[in-house]
Amino acid sequence: MGDTANRDRPHGSADDQTLRIHNLSWAPEKTRAPILDQVTCSFENGFFYGIIGPNGSGKTSLIRHILRFLDVSQGTVTLDGKNIEEYRRVDLAREIAFVPQNTQIEVPFSVYDIIMMGRTPYQNRFGGTSETDRDAVQYAMDLTDCAYLKDQEFTLLSGGEAQRVIAARAIAQDTPWLILDEPISNLDIRHQFGIMDTLKMLNKARGRTIISVLHDVNLASAYCDRLILMKDGRIFAEGPTEDTLTLDNLRSVYGMEFSVILHPETGKKYFVPNQFA
Amino acid sequence: MKRERSILFHIAWLAPALFLCIVGAASLGSAHLSFFDSLRIIGSGIPGLHSIVSTDGIADVYTKIVWQVRMPRILLAGLVGCGLSVVGATFQGLFRNSLADPHILGISSGAAVGATIAIISGISFHFLGLSGICAAAFAGAVVTAFLVYRISSIGSKLPVMNILLTGIAVSAMFSALISLLMTLNRDQIDKVYMWTLGSFSSASKTRVLFLLFFVVAATAGLMLYARKLNVIATGDETAESLGIDTSRVKKVLIVLASLLVAACVSVSGIIGFVGLIIPHCTRIISGPKHERLLPLSCFAGAIFMILCDTLARTLAAPSEIPVGVITSVFGAPFFIFLLQRSKRKLVR
Numbered sequence: 001m002g003d004t005a006n007r008d009r010p011h012g013s014a015d016d017q018t019l020r021i022h023n024l025s026w027a028p029e030k031t032r033a034p035i036l037d038q039v040t041c042s043f044e045n046g047f048f049y050g051i052i053g054p055n056g057s058g059k060t061s062l063i064r065h066i067l068r069f070l071d072v073s074q075g076t077v078t079l080d081g082k083n084i085e086e087y088r089r090v091d092l093a094r095e096i097a098f099v100p101q102n103t104q105i106e107v108p109f110s111v112y113d114i115i116m117m118g119r120t121p122y123q124n125r126f127g128g129t130s131e132t133d134r135d136a137v138q139y140a141m142d143l144t145d146c147a148y149l150k151d152q153e154f155t156l157l158s159g160g161e162a163q164r165v166i167a168a169r170a171i172a173q174d175t176p177w178l179i180l181d182e183p184i185s186n187l188d189i190r191h192q193f194g195i196m197d198t199l200k201m202l203n204k205a206r207g208r209t210i211i212s213v214l215h216d217v218n219l220a221s222a223y224c225d226r227l228i229l230m231k232d233g234r235i236f237a238e239g240p241t242e243d244t245l246t247l248d249n250l251r252s253v254y255g256m257e258f259s260v261i262l263h264p265e266t267g268k269k270y271f272v273p274n275q276f277a
Numbered sequence: 278m279k280r281e282r283s284i285l286f287h288i289a290w291l292a293p294a295l296f297l298c299i300v301g302a303a304s305l306g307s308a309h310l311s312f313f314d315s316l317r318i319i320g321s322g323i324p325g326l327h328s329i330v331s332t333d334g335i336a337d338v339y340t341k342i343v344w345q346v347r348m349p350r351i352l353l354a355g356l357v358g359c360g361l362s363v364v365g366a367t368f369q370g371l372f373r374n375s376l377a378d379p380h381i382l383g384i385s386s387g388a389a390v391g392a393t394i395a396i397i398s399g400i401s402f403h404f405l406g407l408s409g410i411c412a413a414a415f416a417g418a419v420v421t422a423f424l425v426y427r428i429s430s431i432g433s434k435l436p437v438m439n440i441l442l443t444g445i446a447v448s449a450m451f452s453a454l455i456s457l458l459m460t461l462n463r464d465q466i467d468k469v470y471m472w473t474l475g476s477f478s479s480a481s482k483t484r485v486l487f488l489l490f491f492v493v494a495a496t497a498g499l500m501l502y503a504r505k506l507n508v509i510a511t512g513d514e515t516a517e518s519l520g521i522d523t524s525r526v527k528k529v530l531i532v533l534a535s536l537l538v539a540a541c542v543s544v545s546g547i548i549g550f551v552g553l554i555i556p557h558c559t560r561i562i563s564g565p566k567h568e569r570l571l572p573l574s575c576f577a578g579a580i581f582m583i584l585c586d587t588l589a590r591t592l593a594a595p596s597e598i599p600v601g602v603i604t605s606v607f608g609a610p611f612f613i614f615l616l617q618r619s620k621r622k623l624v625r
Contacts, residue, residue, distance in 0.1 A: 067517070068517065069514050069518075088522075089521060089522045090521075091520075092520065093520025098515075100514065100515065100518075105511045105512065106373060107370070107373070107507075107511060108564075108565050109507070113565075117507070117508050117511065117519060118519065120504075120505075120508055120519040120520055120521065125501055
C-alpha cells in the first residue's frame, strides 16, 4: 500500500503500471454507427482521472470494455502490459474495482453483506471471512459514512445511501484501480463532496488510481488531475485538467457556451453555462 | 434486522421435525399403526439402532408394510420435495426472479412429453431398474434442458431474459404437443393426465436410490456455488467485477439444477408450487444467503412434501388425491398467510 505519494510520479515507473487502450472500436450491432471509434488513451498509475462528455459519447462503453463486461472485438486493452483478455476474472477483480451507475439490487441482503461481497476475490469457497476482510469492510464503511447503515436491508435504502454502500463495496475490494461510473449522481451535495474527498484521499494517501465518469464539470475540475473529454465515441482531448478543461473544448464537446468565474474565496475557476444569464 | 441465528440451530430443529414427519406418515394408512409402533419399526431398521430398539409385539406384516410399502413412498416424496425446493431457490437467485420455479425452463414439460409418448406407445422396457415411463420422462427432460440451453445462449453468454423466455416458449409448445397426443389417443387421456398431476404411488426402492443419487450430487454441487450465487443474485456485471466468471457459474448451476429437476419429475410427475413457495418460506428463517437458504430449503421442502403426500393418500382413502392438488390447495393459503404476515421478508 502506497503512502503519501508524489503527484507526478507516484509509483515507480509509470510504464509497467498503466492501463492502455489502443484503437478500441465497438458497435453494438454491425450495421449501426460505432459507439466507440478508434479510441486510444492511457491511464497511468497514481492519478485521479475524470472522463467527461455528453450522453452517448461512449464513456460508459469505454469503461465496460476495461472491465470486460464487453469483449474487446477491435483494438486492445492492456493492464500492466498484459492484455486484459488474458487475465482470469478473479485476478482482474484484485486489480480493478467498479462502482456502477445502476445500484439496484432486489435481494434483501444487509448492507454489511453487500459490502462484504467486495471481498469475494480474496475468499475461497468454504473459508469464512478473515480478519483482513472484516477490517477492509470496516475501513470502507468508515470512509463512506455507511457504518450506521450496516444492519439495514440494502433494498430499503435511499438512492444516495445505496450509492455510498456500493462505493464502500468497491473500496473494500482494496484494488490499485478504482473505476466509477457517475458515482455521485444520486447523492446530496454534502455526500457528493464526501465521496469525492474519499476518492481523493484514496488517491493521494493510498496511491489508488481513480477513473471516474463525471457529469459535473466543476467537480471534475476540482478533483481530477487529468481529464479525458469524449465526444461521438472518440477522445476529444486528454491531459492535465487545467489544459483540457478550456472554454473552447467545453463548447466543442457539449455544444454550449460556458464562462469562467473565479471563486471569491479560493480564486479557483468555476465553469458556468451562459444559459444561466 | 435481527442478528441471524446459526444455520446449525435451524437444522437442529428441522432435522428432528423431518424425522417425526416420516414416523408419523409411516403410521398412517389403511392399516393403522400407533405413532410409537411406527417409531419402533423405523428405529429398528436404522443400522446401529437395531440392537436397542425392539419390535417385539408388533406383527411382522406391519414391519413389512412400513418398510416395503410406506417408506419408499415417504422417502421419495421427501427427496422430490427437497430437490424441487433446492432448484427453486437456485433458480430464483440465478435468474433474479421471485417467480422462478423448477418448471420454468420447460424441463418438466419435456419430461411430460417423454412420459406421454411412453404411455401412449405402451412400451415396457426397464432402464437401470426404472420403468419405461420414468426413463422416457427423464430422457425428455434432459433433452429439453439441453435444447433450451442451446437456444438461449448467445456466444458464451446466457442472458437471463433469454433463457426464461425460451423456457416458457418451449414449455408452451410441449404442453400443446401433449394435448395433441392426448386428443389423438383418447383412451389414454386418463393415464397421461394423472401422470402430469404427479403422484408418488409408484414409489420403489430403485426410484428412491435413483433420486437420492441426484439429490445428493446436485445439492452438493449447488452448495459449492452458494456464495457465488449470492453475488450473482445482485447482478451479473457486479459478479463479474468481483471476479466471478458469471457465464461459467450459470452454466454449471443450470446443468446441475436441470438434472435434478429431470430426476424429480421423472419419478413423480409434475408437482407444482413446492419449488416456488418453499424457498420463499425458507427465506423467512434463513435470510437471503444461499449457503443458508439451500440446505434449509432441503429440509423444509422434504417436510412439506411428506405432509402433502400423506394427506393425498389418506384424505380420501382408499382412493388417492393427486399430490399436486394438495400442494396447491393447502400450500397456497399457507403461503398467502405468510405473505400477509411478513410482507417485507417475502417477495417484494
